[in-house]
Amino acid sequence: MPLAEFPLIYRYFSHLGGGAAVDLSVGDDCAIVRLEAGERLATSVDTMVAGVHFPEDSFPEDIGYRAVATAASDLAAMGARPLGMTVALTLPDTDELWLHAFSEGLAAAVSEYSLPLIGGDTTRGPLSISVQVLGALPMAQALLRSGARVGDEVYVSGTLGDAAGALAILQQQWRPEPDHTEYLLRRFNRPTARLDLGRELLGLATAAIDISDGLLADAAHIAAASGVRLSIEAARLPLSPALCSHQNRETIMRWALTGGDNYELCFCLPAGSTAPAGTTRVGRVEAGAGVDCDLAMDAPTGYQHFTGD
């Protein structure tokens, strides 16, 4: 598992690999990680391609941080304890300034999410980053998409639609005031993986997913996997002041309902549960199928990732 096709890589990444669960990090054919007795492994992989998942001219720090945060978000959505990650990095060339900045973003995320970089591969080609996250779950517990039951209440963490607002800024379709601009761009470039919330929800939530494709699209995954309908009340959606500074209410609601790249959690709790801090009830689970929202949307509910300008 060479991190060394670009020898420079060692200089920037070799200090990111230590962790309590790591028996062997970068430098042999495999890394070795220990789980605790009674745990099992949760794993997921996410790829980010320049010009598809982020603008080509994104800051390398943000590309590095965001690649880790979006992958870590899948661990959060399962309620898993983070163990480590591997990164497969494809680079067009060896740009030392770029690598330095990229590694700074990676390091920030390694620290923020307790995900040591235990291995990787670097190859030459068009810029893309695949992050494989490894986490631990108790043998008998996991946050699945399939456990929602009729009568449960639907919650989300944080605020919705911010990353979609940021995309409008990046595509020069919206110019909010500077503070709001900075907040929204940060929500896109530095998404928050809700790892602590995920672990808090283990044994409490009946279903969970992270919102990568938009609330309606991801709630539909819970509905399909659980065999229920999720009914969303638009007036309950948590919105940031920055997003609400947009003049068109319909645009705001479309972003909140269908905007992707959000990485908040959507989850279901039995009615009457005490919800964790920082979460908002947005609807309920009913008999039926699919997702119902009391706000009619003209726009398609599917979400297209950033696809260049």
Added chain:
Amino acid sequence: MPLAEFPLIYRYFSHLGGGAAVDLSVGDDCAIVRLEAGERLATSVDTMVAGVHFPEDSFPEDIGYRAVATAASDLAAMGARPLGMTVALTLPDTDELWLHAFSEGLAAAVSEYSLPLIGGDTTRGPLSISVQVLGALPMAQALLRSGARVGDEVYVSGTLGDAAGALAILQQQWRPEPDHTEYLLRRFNRPTARLDLGRELLGLATAAIDISDGLLADAAHIAAASGVRLSIEAARLPLSPALCSHQNRETIMRWALTGGDNYELCFCLPAGSTAPAGTTRVGRVEAGAGVDCDLAMDAPTGYQHFTGD
């Protein structure tokens, strides 16, 4: 962890995900895998980029098989028991014939190496495949690069140099007779990950590595990690009849010593050990540093992957 950016993917890959250790396969935010009591996790990632690691016009079956085999080879080099894998696939477009053929190659490797496909991500972009393999190791054992001791004997499995001969064929620099051509191309396109041998060597070998960059280069990794010198006797190298059909003995030896993409194991045993079947003693471990070979080579010892035509 959506396999679904191309909805077609499900048709081709969804039947490859079952396995004894798999609690939850493709379809939720993470896959979940069980290790046995007293085991720990071994993991590695390898990326293959079209035009860099394989010719752009390779058969999709071979691309799929080879991507898995080369990643699985890292589990073999640690002595790990295969648990499963995730595949991050970047595709320029949705070519159903290509996907079908690719999935056939993937399926052959899933079956051959007992590596269920438990998750993945598909994105649009220039063709590349990252395979992350997951394996299990006993808590106290692993084949590392760092355990070789002075007096040990150096072994390799299979035959050396075949994939380098295949590259010469692909680059139209050599035309052996048809049977030899077929054999050599197969050694490149369908490399053999030595998983059974790796597990057999656990507790027996003092050091091991898989030969991805050439015998001299990979033996040098063992030498560096173990603080010893590996001395290779060229006359002992195991060579296939197909490779030996080349008219130039020096070329054959260069391929055997420095040819990459081989994926046989190089390992060290205490002197006098009974070596597993299908392996050949090629040298010994001495005090010193680096790799010594009794055949002087004009050519550089580093190995360049396939880099287009």
